[in-house]
Amino acid sequence: MSTVHVYDTTLRDGAQQEGLNLSVTDKLAIAAHLDDLGVGFIEGGWPGANPKDTEFFRRAHDELDLRTARLAAFGSTRRAGARAAEDPQVAALLDARTPVVTLVAKSHPRHVELALRTTLAENLAMIEDTVSHLVAAGRTVFLDAEHFFDGYALDPAYALEVVRTAAGAGAEVVVLCDTNGGMLPPQVGQVVQQVARDTGARLGIHCHNDTGCAVANSVAAVQAGATHVQGTINGYGERTGNADLVTVVSNLQLKLGHPLLPPERLARAAALSHQISEITNVVPYSRQPYVGASAFAHKAGLHASALRIDPDLYQHTDPALVGNQMRTLVSDMAGRASIELKGKELGYDLSDRPELLARMVRTVKDLELQGWTFDAADASFELLLRREVTGEPLRYFDVESWRVITDSGSDSSLSEATVKLVAAGERQVAVGEGNGPVNALDHALRQALAVAYPELDKLELIDFRVRILDASHGTDATTRVLVETSDGSSSWETVGVAGNIVHASWLALIDSFTYGLLSQGVEPR
Numbered sequence: 001m002s003t004v005h006v007y008d009t010t011l012r013d014g015a016q017q018e019g020l021n022l023s024v025t026d027k028l029a030i031a032a033h034l035d036d037l038g039v040g041f042i043e044g045g046w047p048g049a050n051p052k053d054t055e056f057f058r059r060a061h062d063e064l065d066l067r068t069a070r071l072a073a074f075g076s077t078r079r080a081g082a083r084a085a086e087d088p089q090v091a092a093l094l095d096a097r098t099p100v101v102t103l104v105a106k107s108h109p110r111h112v113e114l115a116l117r118t119t120l121a122e123n124l125a126m127i128e129d130t131v132s133h134l135v136a137a138g139r140t141v142f143l144d145a146e147h148f149f150d151g152y153a154l155d156p157a158y159a160l161e162v163v164r165t166a167a168g169a170g171a172e173v174v175v176l177c178d179t180n181g182g183m184l185p186p187q188v189g190q191v192v193q194q195v196a197r198d199t200g201a202r203l204g205i206h207c208h209n210d211t212g213c214a215v216a217n218s219v220a221a222v223q224a225g226a227t228h229v230q231g232t233i234n235g236y237g238e239r240t241g242n243a244d245l246v247t248v249v250s251n252l253q254l255k256l257g258h259p260l261l262p263p264e265r266l267a268r269a270a271a272l273s274h275q276i277s278e279i280t281n282v283v284p285y286s287r288q289p290y291v292g293a294s295a296f297a298h299k300a301g302l303h304a305s306a307l308r309i310d311p312d313l314y315q316h317t318d319p320a321l322v323g324n325q326m327r328t329l330v331s332d333m334a335g336r337a338s339i340e341l342k343g344k345e346l347g348y349d350l351s352d353r354p355e356l357l358a359r360m361v362r363t364v365k366d367l368e369l370q371g372w373t374f375d376a377a378d379a380s381f382e383l384l385l386r387r388e389v390t391g392e393p394l395r396y397f398d399v400e401s402w403r404v405i406t407d408s409g410s411d412s413s414l415s416e417a418t419v420k421l422v423a424a425g426e427r428q429v430a431v432g433e434g435n436g437p438v439n440a441l442d443h444a445l446r447q448a449l450a451v452a453y454p455e456l457d458k459l460e461l462i463d464f465r466v467r468i469l470d471a472s473h474g475t476d477a478t479t480r481v482l483v484e485t486s487d488g489s490s491s492w493e494t495v496g497v498a499g500n501i502v503h504a505s506w507l508a509l510i511d512s513f514t515y516g517l518l519s520q521g522v523e524p525r
Contacts, residue, residue: 014236038265048092108151181210204228
């Protein structure tokens with residue numbers, strides 16, 4: 001759609017994030033999602049550098065059916081003093097059988113001399129030889145000029161010569177990398193504009209987020225003339241991460257009019273962000289621009305009153321454009337407008353029910369005074385609102401009793417939970433073990449409900465947070481527990497408050513299971 005390349009490096013640069021470990025199967029699944037989003041290029045990894053990446057490219061050739069994206073293999077220029085045609089690492093790039101190869105090369109004199117331990121002239125020869133060899137083999141070549149902005153500040157003439165050499169050897173794009181992530185938008189814009197003017201090469205941008213400016217720097221580079229932008233989904237990457245590709249694309253497309261992705265593909269962005277979070281097992285960042293759960297969430301009563309008249313008054317764009325939606329948060333700040341908007345969001349028209357709205361406002365404020373919080377627990381609020389609208393709580397099962405016992409061993413402890421309930425007209429007694437009381441309750445409750453509600457099998461608890469509300473009471477303090485649960489395609493949060501941490505957890509867990517069944521359209525049995 002656009003002359004600006006959208007290039008994703010989640011599978012290579014993003015995978016360098018601390019604590020993020022992707023299997024080959026994970027990488028194949030993420031690549032399929034990226035292709036569905038409509039990116040132009042997917043950087044799969046560094047073949048030959050490790051067995052996992054080599055295996056990925058082997059399987060990708062046979063298993064991936066990319067409709068939009070082209071796969072890129074990443075690697076370095078040949079070794080100093082060698083020939084590209086005889087370098088095993090360069091051969092591994094060709095063996096990956098990708099249509100695109102992205103090479104990394106030094107553009108900072110001190111890195112050439114201290115890291116590569118070679119001369120500036122030999123570094124240029126390495127670039128020229130490797131690029132021309134790969135182009136002759138039929139590959140499209142991009143060159144990542146590593147540490148470019150720092151190198152340009154130290155020796156602009158040499159940095160420019162790196163760009164000219166790569167472009168002259170046949171590189172389609174020379175990517176200017178802010179490898180240390182230390183640049184600011186005015187610096188990036190000025191340098192990109194100057195390099196484009198001095199070299200005539202097609203330029204790209206690759207930014208890290210160490211100053212918190214990776215997205216802004218990427219946008220500034222495109223405004224200055226770059227026509228290739230690199231980033232990662234959810235901003236994954238080492239240290240503080242890379243430019244968040246969805247945020248960059250959304251800014252360029254929705255704010256500056258660059259048609260980077262088909263609108264129907266961009267509208268999948270929020271779902272894709274969540275799906276990739278599930279694969280990486282990294283908890284989604286709710287305040288992530290555009291696609292975060294809180295990106296279009298409104299809490300204050302004043303905002304809600306205005307939003308009821310015109311949603312655009314407090315929103316910078318239509319959330320549907322990126323597959324997100326407006327949410328009204330209900331808290332002790334809520335007024336009738338907040339409750340009415342939230343009800344409409346959940347499918348209830350409360351505009352002609354002033355008494356119910358007033359009752360809900362009082363209920364929410366009273367519960368929040370006791371420690372409950374509904375702005376962070378939409379699912380619990382929906383169940384509360386549903387009870388007020390229908391006049392009775394939603395019951396999939398009736399609990400008779402539950403208890404938890406924890407035995408302490410020499411090195412560890414094990415909890416055992418017993419749950420007694422009635423579901424689908426049958427009394428069930430189940431015992432579950434876990435590495436803690438909540439884990440044991442979760443197992444026992446699932447066992448007790450397995451026959452009546454097999455749909456619960458797909459639910460997974462993905463986050464568990466505890467807050468002590470009145471710490472001055474010490475161990476006698478009231479506890480608030482927030483539980484986040486996922487069904488693999490979406491997630492929801494529930495809340496429980498009690499003087500006993502296990503009791504609070506149980507309340508949140510019950511709401512979680514109830515909402516999970518409701519969201520799947522399951523009728524009480």
